[in-house]
Amino acid sequence: MACLLLSIPKPLFGEVSDARVSHSRIGAYPTFVTLSAVIQTYQARIYVTLRPSVLDPAGTAVQSGLKHLGYDNVEQVRIGKYIELKLSAADADSARSQLDQICYQLLANPVIESYRFELTEVSTSLGTGAVS
Amino acid sequence: MKFGVTVFPGSNCDRDVAMVLRDLLRQPTRMVWHEESDLSDLDVVVIPGGFSYGDYLRCGAIARFSPVMQATIEHAQQGKLVLGICNGFQVLTEAGLLPGALMRNRDLHFVCDRISLKVERTDLPWTQNYQSGEVITLPIAHGEGCYYADADTLKQLEDTDQVLFRYCTPEGEITDRSNPNGSLNNIAGICDRRGNVLGMMPHPERAADPLLGGTDGIKLFEGVLARAAAIVS
Numbered sequence: 001m002a003c004l005l006l007s008i009p010k011p012l013f014g015e016v017s018d019a020r021v022s023h024s025r026i027g028a029y030p031t032f033v034t035l036s037a038v039i040q041t042y043q044a045r046i047y048v049t050l051r052p053s054v055l056d057p058a059g060t061a062v063q064s065g066l067k068h069l070g071y072d073n074v075e076q077v078r079i080g081k082y083i084e085l086k087l088s089a090a091d092a093d094s095a096r097s098q099l100d101q102i103c104y105q106l107l108a109n110p111v112i113e114s115y116r117f118e119l120t121e122v123s124t125s126l127g128t129g130a131v132s
Numbered sequence: 133m134k135f136g137v138t139v140f141p142g143s144n145c146d147r148d149v150a151m152v153l154r155d156l157l158r159q160p161t162r163m164v165w166h167e168e169s170d171l172s173d174l175d176v177v178v179i180p181g182g183f184s185y186g187d188y189l190r191c192g193a194i195a196r197f198s199p200v201m202q203a204t205i206e207h208a209q210q211g212k213l214v215l216g217i218c219n220g221f222q223v224l225t226e227a228g229l230l231p232g233a234l235m236r237n238r239d240l241h242f243v244c245d246r247i248s249l250k251v252e253r254t255d256l257p258w259t260q261n262y263q264s265g266e267v268i269t270l271p272i273a274h275g276e277g278c279y280y281a282d283a284d285t286l287k288q289l290e291d292t293d294q295v296l297f298r299y300c301t302p303e304g305e306i307t308d309r310s311n312p313n314g315s316l317n318n319i320a321g322i323c324d325r326r327g328n329v330l331g332m333m334p335h336p337e338r339a340a341d342p343l344l345g346g347t348d349g350i351k352l353f354e355g356v357l358a359r360a361a362a363i364v365s
Binding site for chain 1: 232239294
């Protein structure tokens with residue numbers, strides 16, 4: 001089961017797959033998972049940034065400020081959003097699928113923004129009702 | 133013709149719109165709380181300006197999921213009229229009723245001013261009381277009014293004449309200097325393919341009462357009524 005959990009997740013939304021830069025894989029996976037009985041809790045760290053083709057006037061202003069401070073070597077300042085959340089899911093793949101939906105539907109506006117996230121398992125608890 | 137003005141937590145132009153519709157134009161108008169989901173009695177839904185849900189996350193992002201917006205989407209799909217002003221325009225793009233997005237103004241400032249607009253098309257209820265190419269003056273007040281769409285979407289908007297208002301000089305020239313927020317192609321207002329959904333950053337309701345120093349905006353609302361009159365007669 002553990003190797004199933006470690007399989008590469010498939011993009012859920014083909015049309016936004018270019019928006020998904022990377023999904024870092026952090027944390028160890030349990031080796032005793034039975035999907036029906038165990039629910040994992042995951043910590044997600046989500047980064048929402050403007051698409052490269054979109055101008056970022058705030059980033060440009062910050063870069064200009066840095067230049068005034070003497071940091072002439074700084075380039076391409078881009079400002080984005082960082083969001084943390086916890087979610088429970090049967091396994092990391094389903095957590096990722098759900099996070100893709102969450103980002104696509106609300107956290108990012110695919111017209112102007114792209115996103116990526118990191119997932120960390122934080123605890124394991126027995127699900128209710130199902131015992132195997 | 134019955135109007136509904138949606139009210140989200142944080143809307144602040146809802147009463148201005150209602151005052152124009154109810155008191156100046158004498159039209160039946162009701163305020164529609166964001167939790168309502170039945171708009172079947174309404175002919176026109178107006179989404180007013182303001183800061184719905186505090187503009188949290190992105191302007192209009194949370195409002196999009198409210199029950200009243202689900203009902204507004206159905207209303208629009210039936211071909212009925214929907215007008216989004218300022219924050220209402222942002223809500224319409226977030227909801228997917230209009231293409232593109234509204235971003236931080238080019239110079240990062242909140243712009244509160246009176247600007248010149250060119251009316252690009254007059255065959256729709258929204259603009260039929262204007263002359264084609266007419267230059268009008270309306271107030272703007274926004275921090276996120278920079279219209280953006282990818283190149284393909286922008287081309288399609290122009291090819292199908294969906295741009296109704298553009299920022300211009302008082303003489304009607306479309307220039308970079310007359311663009312208050314960096315909007316692509318100086319876009320101030322667009323409609324959907326069918327023309328029944330209009331989103332615009334300028335505030336026509338703030339230029340409707342002569343007491344407030346300008347009446348270029350009232351023609352927009354009168355145009356909507358003229359259409360209703362044409363249908364009845």
